[in-house]
Amino acid sequence: MAYRVMTHTTPSDKPALRRELKRRRRTLTAEQQKQAALALCQRLKQLPEIRRTKRISLYLPVNGEIDPTPLIPWLRQRRVAIYLPVLRPFSDNSLWFVAYGDTTPMVKNRFGIAEPCPRFAAHRHNRLPAWALDTLIVPLVGFDQYANRMGMGGGFYDRSLAFMRRPGPAPSLIGVAHACQQVDALPIEPWDIPLNAVVSDTAIVRPTNAGPTKTG
Ligand SMILES: Nc1nc2c(c(=O)[nH]1)N(C=O)[C@@H](CNc1ccc(C(=O)N[C@@H](CCC(=O)O)C(=O)O)cc1)CN2
């Protein structure tokens, strides 16, 4: 069951809503987290976008985020190349996507999230810009029934995905979150890039014509 609180959210409520949703996921037990991760990955494996992916980005979960990593063995079996988001050095809150394997050297970034180390990421052949991926698994703090998203608030994904506004490559964007991170309606910001779907441990949400559009 999705929680339903804080309807009719206005942009000024965003920081409070973000705090509340981050708090909710931190209260889940280790067992609940494990079950949610498995249920999430079962759903992800059914998605056409994931079944045809060749180059996908995932993330390593922190602070109660739902864990997409049980998908990794299945992806490796299918010879899918796996990438992780890395904070781009000398750039304004945008991301690179760096190849991730068993032997990739890792360090913690300034948010305490493990990522491939800068020396590894510095080699061009180890990384891709977002437009060169075919699928991105996007970590969400919140989502609604129209597949609108709320992230950590840094604008990292929005900035890295700004190319989606122009003609050209358009990777599939799959948001993931716990069911308890669903709210009735999220405020839509002009810079928001629409997702193809949100997948939780209990549902797959696709944007519909019935919902608000995100054209700003
Ligand atoms: N697991 C994971 N990796 C990810 C993201 C994410 O949301 N989840 N990102 C998605 O953008 C990027 C990192 N973006 C982030 C943006 C803000 C905060 C943040 O404000 N964190 C703490 C403060 C921690 C600190 O300053 O030490 C907070 O929650 O208050 C963290 C990560 C790339 N990697």
Ligand SMILES: Nc1ncnc2c1ncn2[C@@H]1O[C@H](COP(=O)(O)OP(=O)(O)OP(=O)(O)O)[C@@H](O)[C@H]1O
């Ligand atoms: N394409 C962009 N160019 C410049 N600034 C941007 C862009 N996209 C978002 N921002 C800025 O990033 C900040 C955070 O945006 P928002 O609160 O929507 O984050 P979010 O969607 O929750 O985070 P994220 O994208 O990291 O998941 C805003 O102040 C916004 O102005």
